[in-house]
Amino acid sequence: MTIERKIREHLHKEAETMECHPAISKRIEQSYSQYLQQKRSKITMKKRLIGGIVVAAILIPTAAFAGPALIEMLSRTPMTAEQVKVDEVGKATLEKLYSAFPETKSFEIIDASYLGDPTNSTNMKTIQQSIVLQEKGGTGKKFTIHTNGITGEIEDLTQENWEPKEKPLITLTNQEIRAKVDYLIDKMYGNIEEYEVAMEQMENPNQKTFILNYTKKGTEGEGYQVFVHGNTISLSPLDPTPVNIKVEGLFSLNGKPDYTADNFLNDEKLFSLLKISPTELKQELAKGKSVVEIAASRNVSKQQVIDVIAKTQVESQFKAEQNGVTISDRLMEQMLKEVEPKVLKVIEHKTETEW
Amino acid sequence: MQNEDMYQLLIKMKDGDQQAFHTMYDATYQDIYRTVSFLVDHQQDREDVMNEIYMQMWTSLANYNTNRPFHFWLHGLVIRQVQRFRVKSWRRFRIFERIRAFSREESYWDQHTALMDGTNQMISQSIRKLTDKQRPVIIFRFFHDYTLEEIATLLDIPLGTVKSRYHAGLQALRKNLWNLPPERMEEINDY
Numbered sequence: 001m002t003i004e005r006k007i008r009e010h011l012h013k014e015a016e017t018m019e020c021h022p023a024i025s026k027r028i029e030q031s032y033s034q035y036l037q038q039k040r041s042k043i044t045m046k047k048r049l050i051g052g053i054v055v056a057a058i059l060i061p062t063a064a065f066a067g068p069a070l071i072e073m074l075s076r077t078p079m080t081a082e083q084v085k086v087d088e089v090g091k092a093t094l095e096k097l098y099s100a101f102p103e104t105k106s107f108e109i110i111d112a113s114y115l116g117d118p119t120n121s122t123n124m125k126t127i128q129q130s131i132v133l134q135e136k137g138g139t140g141k142k143f144t145i146h147t148n149g150i151t152g153e154i155e156d157l158t159q160e161n162w163e164p165k166e167k168p169l170i171t172l173t174n175q176e177i178r179a180k181v182d183y184l185i186d187k188m189y190g191n192i193e194e195y196e197v198a199m200e201q202m203e204n205p206n207q208k209t210f211i212l213n214y215t216k217k218g219t220e221g222e223g224y225q226v227f228v229h230g231n232t233i234s235l236s237p238l239d240p241t242p243v244n245i246k247v248e249g250l251f252s253l254n255g256k257p258d259y260t261a262d263n264f265l266n267d268e269k270l271f272s273l274l275k276i277s278p279t280e281l282k283q284e285l286a287k288g289k290s291v292v293e294i295a296a297s298r299n300v301s302k303q304q305v306i307d308v309i310a311k312t313q314v315e316s317q318f319k320a321e322q323n324g325v326t327i328s329d330r331l332m333e334q335m336l337k338e339v340e341p342k343v344l345k346v347i348e349h350k351t352e353t354e355w
Numbered sequence: 356m357q358n359e360d361m362y363q364l365l366i367k368m369k370d371g372d373q374q375a376f377h378t379m380y381d382a383t384y385q386d387i388y389r390t391v392s393f394l395v396d397h398q399q400d401r402e403d404v405m406n407e408i409y410m411q412m413w414t415s416l417a418n419y420n421t422n423r424p425f426h427f428w429l430h431g432l433v434i435r436q437v438q439r440f441r442v443k444s445w446r447r448f449r450i451f452e453r454i455r456a457f458s459r460e461e462s463y464w465d466q467h468t469a470l471m472d473g474t475n476q477m478i479s480q481s482i483r484k485l486t487d488k489q490r491p492v493i494i495f496r497f498f499h500d501y502t503l504e505e506i507a508t509l510l511d512i513p514l515g516t517v518k519s520r521y522h523a524g525l526q527a528l529r530k531n532l533w534n535l536p537p538e539r540m541e542e543i544n545d546y
Contacts, residue, residue, distance in 0.1 A: 003532065006478070007478065011482075012498065015389040018389050020385060023402070024388070025384065031410055033373075035413055039371060040371070
């Protein structure tokens, strides 16, 4: 027998005697499930970012988000500190804050306003109430709280200047930042142990920004989305209901998907107005057309497009469908008018251009 | 299993189909484990390399060339991971040179080789004494029956290099096993 044959036979015979240890299989299986977990958390992270885009637009001063967001653009009615203290929602919010952070009792209410029907001021049903508190002296610790006037839930919370100026929050290590955010959530909402967190640095060239996603274990989307930048923690609870996003990254910028407009253009009513499928819309936009141009080629006027999108945006702002709240026509009209410039910007936007 | 089936399975696995992962694993782990065992001596190292190979499966699926047989892609992964491991262990080797050199001697006696008869133990040992360059060529030639051209593609080296490693490897084995004079080599080269 030649050496080649001998080797071949030997190798096959030896191979027969080799048994893969079950521990290896187990380890690889673990690697696989780890990979899956990572993969899943990535997907939800992206989706949530889109869902929170209206919120994010207020919080992150970056060119990626187009100008002032809806919530800020809507004109608000100012409130005095006294009004806040007697108002049902305002009082509850302050109490919540005081019990979580007793030191805030000494803080001054430097700004307060509400969004709602100004004509109906005796029995104020506010859509959203905002209170800004700041420490007198010291490092100027500041809390900005937006409370949903209907449910009384704190929709958005910003904690500023909690760290000394020389060493702002963002310069701390990731673990330290996380610990600070954990603490804030635990104090304000409680039960931090029930949440899983994913932390990621955002692609924001102007300012170092972290996004933290807290997800309640065993739920699909319930949790908190947190942005950390500068000396600021911005926190908003996430709706457990999934976001109605059909296609992602409608535009692109520098070859990367641009999610800015997703929340505006993923609109059932818009799709049916244009008689277009979400995927088709994305394809058309990728060709460099603006939404207005696409609409024009389908005999739909610019105004029609604006009306549809603006209405959806305004409605989603106070979640009309869920809460069965009606507001006066005047307020509705006012809100629609105010959101118009923002909508205009989105529908005239072309892919691969700066916002 | 068919190439197309395997590819579909890989895609499903990448998307998170646990069932696909298990089917895939069951179909491949024996072959991979045995190949790795021929190329890597330490039990612990084999485990690490195996794990790396499977992790590569779901991360480098994009490089899969559907025109080539599935096992070709798979063995490509095996080779790259074994090589990467070698680079790493070389670094370790420098630090723990003496310890490593010592334990290497020991590792020639794997559990399963200990059960074999004298000649087979000799062959096993001789194969393990081949250089890191010769060993993959010999293993893929005789264990997986690849042609020398295929091995050149797998290892991403010129055919001439494969040939020289192949012959040098065989010569070393011959020298170890039968002490055959080099003149006789041509005559018996009938594989």
